[in-house]
Amino acid sequence: MKRDLLYHFVQDSLRPYFEDFVIKDRSNPVIVQFNGILHSLHISQVHDSGNRRSNDDEVRIQIPRKYIDKQRSRREGRMNVAFIGFFEGGRVFTAWDPMYIFTLQARRMVSVYARQTQKERVEECSAAVRTFSAKYMEENTSEIALTSDSLGFYLQNIQHFHRLRSDEDIQRIVRDSYSANFLSIEGETTSTSEKRMRFSYTRKAFPRDPQFKKKVLAAYGHACCVCKRQLGIVEAAHIIPHSVHNSPNTVDNGLALCIEHHALYDTALLLPGPDNLLIFNQDRAEYLRQEKQAKGLDAIESLHHTRFAKPVSQEYEPSNENLQRGLEIRMGSGS
Numbered sequence: 001m002k003r004d005l006l007y008h009f010v011q012d013s014l015r016p017y018f019e020d021f022v023i024k025d026r027s028n029p030v031i032v033q034f035n036g037i038l039h040s041l042h043i044s045q046v047h048d049s050g051n052r053r054s055n056d057d058e059v060r061i062q063i064p065r066k067y068i069d070k071q072r073s074r075r076e077g078r079m080n081v082a083f084i085g086f087f088e089g090g091r092v093f094t095a096w097d098p099m100y101i102f103t104l105q106a107r108r109m110v111s112v113y114a115r116q117t118q119k120e121r122v123e124e125c126s127a128a129v130r131t132f133s134a135k136y137m138e139e140n141t142s143e144i145a146l147t148s149d150s151l152g153f154y155l156q157n158i159q160h161f162h163r164l165r166s167d168e169d170i171q172r173i174v175r176d177s178y179s180a181n182f183l184s185i186e187g188e189t190t191s192t193s194e195k196r197m198r199f200s201y202t203r204k205a206f207p208r209d210p211q212f213k214k215k216v217l218a219a220y221g222h223a224c225c226v227c228k229r230q231l232g233i234v235e236a237a238h239i240i241p242h243s244v245h246n247s248p249n250t251v252d253n254g255l256a257l258c259i260e261h262h263a264l265y266d267t268a269l270l271l272p273g274p275d276n277l278l279i280f281n282q283d284r285a286e287y288l289r290q291e292k293q294a295k296g297l298d299a300i301e302s303l304h305h306t307r308f309a310k311p312v313s314q315e316y317e318p319s320n321e322n323l324q325r326g327l328e329i330r331m332g333s334g335s
């Protein structure tokens with residue numbers, strides 16, 4: 001996987017869980033926002049450490065010094081920062097305490113290490129922790145491995161996670177986070193600290209205007225603006241995501257999309273753009289090819305630069321300005 005496509009792993013991990021998830025900047029360290037909070041994530045893929053003779057389980061990521069400096073200054077600017085390494089396939093990630101990475105001294109390229117067997121443990125029991133001593137830290141530090149659907153949970157509790165010292169503790173916390181109805185959970189560790197750690201997992205709900213869907217569907221004659229199908233499978237989508245500040249609930253900020261084209265829109269593979277032209281996202285396509293998830297791609301690509309339908313009445317037509325802004329937000333190249 002090319003380094004500049006890794007943000008798709010982040011997008012696929014977080015988008016299903018956070019209504020307001022947007023990528024603010026897709027170049028590494030990637031800036032994402034959810035629950036109204038900005039997170040700066042240095043992402044890379046774990047690979048062989050080149051040191052297999054001494055430890056054939058060892059893998060590592062390498063972080064250019066300039067990215068660490070960037071992360072430090074973003075942290076001082078009150079962004080939540082993290083260092084994430086995705087294992088092949090993107091379904092398991094490993095993460096190091098940013099405070100530990102900030103102590104590392106290498107001048108140009110910093111290496112941090114993980115274990116390939118962590119991935120297998122996570123696939124079996126959803127979470128694993130490895131504790132190790134660090135040269136410039138008084139206490140031990142830890143490397144955490146989790147499934148990618150726990151990335152949001154991790155990002156909301158980075159400091160707590162790196163104080164966990166046993167697999168039982170981390171697995172219990174993660175299990176609790178799977179239960180659907182909590183807004184915050186409390187985790188207690190017995191091994192490291194008498195203090196209670198309050199883990200939280202929040203998904204902000206954004207109020208929806210019930211009239212929006214009704215009006216948008218009526219404006220488009222209950223037909224998908226891409227494939228023209230009706231069949232009672234058509235939904236209303238916002239052009240500027242409804243979680244974005246100042247996104248209006250007006251019909252000219254809406255599109256009628258069938259469930260299939262809505263999903264392709266949400267995953268940013270096929271997007272309505274200015275002048276009623278559909279835009280096929282080559283970047284996303286390249287990622288799907290590399291992930292061997294590209295069956296059916298040609299049919300979608302053939303829609304590039306074809307026109308999507310306008311609403312029946314001109315007054316409901318989306319403006320080019322909104323279409324352009326929506327496109328930039330969804331492709332992660334604007335804010």
Ligand SMILES: [Zn+2]
Pocket residue numbers: 224225226227228229257258259260261
């Ligand atoms: Zn459709």
